[in-house]
Amino acid sequence: MGETLRARERPWSLGVVMARRATRDGAVRTLVFAVVFGLYAWLQAFGYRGAYPSLADRLAFAGAFAHNDALRLFYGYPYDVVTVGGYCAWRVGGTLSIAAAVFGVMSAVRALRAEEDAGRAELVLAGAVRRSHYFLAAVLSVLLGALALGAGELGGYLAGGLALGPSMYAALATALVVPVFAGLGALASQLAPTRRGALALSLGGVGTFWLARMVADTWAPAAWLRTITPLGWAESMRPFAGSRADFALPSLALSGLTLLGAGVVARTRDVGVGLAAPRDRARSHRGWLGGPTRQYVLVARGSLAAWATGFGVFAFVLGMVSTSISSAGVSPELRRQLQSLGLGSVFTPGGYLAFVFVVFIVALTYFVSAQMAAARQEEADQALETLLAQPVDRRRWLLGRQLVAALGSLGLAGEVGLLAWLGAATRGANVSLGQMLEAGANTLPTAILFLGLASLLYALVPRASSAVSYALASVAFLWYVVGSLLHVPRWLVDATPYVHVGYVPAEAFRPVPAFVMLGAGLLTGVAATLCLARRDLLSA
Amino acid sequence: MSTPDADAPIATTGLTKRYGATVALDSLDLSVRAGEVYGYLGPNGAGKTTTIRLLLGLHRASAGQARLFGLDAFADALSAHRRVAYVAGEPYLWPSLSAEDTLRYLGRLHGSIDVAYRDQLVRRFELDVAKKVRSLSKGNRQKVQLVAALATRADLLLLDEPTAGLDPLMEMEFRACVQEARERGQTVFLSSHILSEVEALCDRVGILRRGRLVEEGTLAEMRHLAAVSVEVTFAGPAPMIPALAGVTASSVGPNAARFEVHGPVGPLIAALGGHEIVSLTSREPSLEEIFLNQYDDETRRRDG
Structure with missing residues (x-):
């Protein structure tokens, strides 16, 4: 009762109560993101310092990568890769800004739509709550995230031995x-009538802005695109490499405008439906x-x-930039070090594509996880x-879902092989369609392994x-x-x-690990169907 | 409790379900005969939905057995479901499908469907089948479930709060459908909070309390659980009636009194014999009164 009276006296305190609720709702996801940010920042600082201990190593590294479009595609524009901080700004900032974008849309859509x-x-809203307070509470929870x-990122940098001030600036970027x-x-939450629709719209936006950054970072005539994408603004703030704090302004301005616009619409539109x-x-x-799988x-x-x-x-763009790879100026020592970083064979179009196809394996593991x-x-x-x-066997139902995930993976693997080849062919790269289809097929065993594991987790x-x-x-x-x-035992690295x-196609296909992974995926997948058949159905 | 019949549409023996430390259903012995409409009553959390989930093999029993038409409800779920249709209390369907596609989909999954009857039901329930499920109200989504289940003409209809969200007119339509099902020889297991609905439709009723079946029988058999109400209007002021065992008196006006009688009414009639009576009405307890009486007793016992 006391709380009710206080709330009546100070309506904004209801906003605090709602913000606390919204923050708690997303707490697990926020914590996971923060921990991953921290770990990633720490590992990059730690790893770079170990792999490139001297200035000569770092200069050689910079010489090889400063003009490498293919790596800029992933990590953004490298302003300074001869310092630990500059390297982290490139590798950490470039990657985590995309993760931060995904976090932003997911959190907002979760809290609103x-x-x-x-x-x-x-x-x-049926209670004595103003719509504006409700909206602000949701926004506040996202900002806390x-x-x-x-x-998390700041903690990672500090643990990696970087200075406080520049680390704070990098984390802010x-x-x-x-x-x-x-x-x-x-x-998007004001526009779309469903959570799925709002997510699709806003994730499409993330993809578009990312694509704009990729083009800006890899094709000099389009460098201006960096100034119109928020991911480019974060990159242009240049943490650890001649800071440009003025690039924070467009981020702040666009955040204010979009949130204000969404807030105004949220105050006036019908609750429960979108403008569209x-x-x-x-x-x-x-x-x-005809059946659950087809449905x-x-x-x-x-x-x-x-x-x-x-x-x-993505595959087409990767194919196109694969021709920008060059091994000029790369010393044997650097090659060895790159090998230790898992980047050993990136200096030919085929080698580069072979390396970046690892990214498709990661994406496929997310795809199969999404299906489960x-x-x-x-x-x-x-x-x-x-x-x-209905007379539907739950084992067959799960088997159907696994089949969709497996066939989907197969289709995606074939598609990336074909389109990466097409992209490379448009730039005259010396890779054959057969090689690229083989590279695509090479992504499948890992995907099937993770499909089996995701199925088993779902069942258990x-x-x-x-x-x-x-x-x-x-x-x-x-x-x-x-x-x-990290200088840990080999068996741990091999885990x-x-x-x-x-x-x-840079290396030969490794049949034994591939068949082991396929077998493990199949076994865990079958075990999942058996486990599902024995347990209670559980609602949310 | 009824004696379980091995081939009955529903037969459970010692059926128990525990969720951690919570006993949701405790040694349920139940038998529902072919062709009857069985009402399953109980307050929220009594274990009604748990019973239905166990009967459908969606959850696994912690102890005891559930059989549908002699088939194990969990191990032989697939065979059992060919003879069963189910309506859930909350209409959980696929939002992006139209009502028409949902009916078609559920029909194809079930395997047998009376298409003419389905079309008739769509008209009777005034269902707009072109609409997506997402844009249907809760009541209309419930109609989709009802039409899909009834159109199967399944031997056993398992209905869990089937009229939640329906307006009174549609509720009457539902009752008519259940009557038709009974006339066709289908068995209906009706879990409901709406006592008037159960009273109007059911041949037998079971009352569940805290996971245990505490009463079961026909409505006539259960009348003894609550008092017969006798209301008397006298020619003059209501007289003092001597205390009678099992009779509770209360005044309902200067010349009228109400007597709640547990047991035979003979002693009360004899006691009223010497007084001039203008009118006397007697009313047997409704199912609602029987149900509430059960829970009042429980509350009184709990409060000590």
């Missing part, structure tokens, strides 16, 4: 990406209703198409209960399965990137499957 989708916003991410993309997510009128009628899809493909066709588009565009997460969501939403009350620990699957996929890759730099994947 998902709450409306679930009907909770209606419940809260941005602070947590910045703190990354954290500022969050409100910009939260603004995008907030606007939803289509309330659907044409019949008779041919897709899933029908309802998931939009997201499957989005995966295919993302893979395709969708299966879990169907159970959490209790639609699976409706389904399994359904409520935690999505988060654990994504975490497992991320940790496996991160360990591959940094494990060899990640990535170590056992051959760089096809």
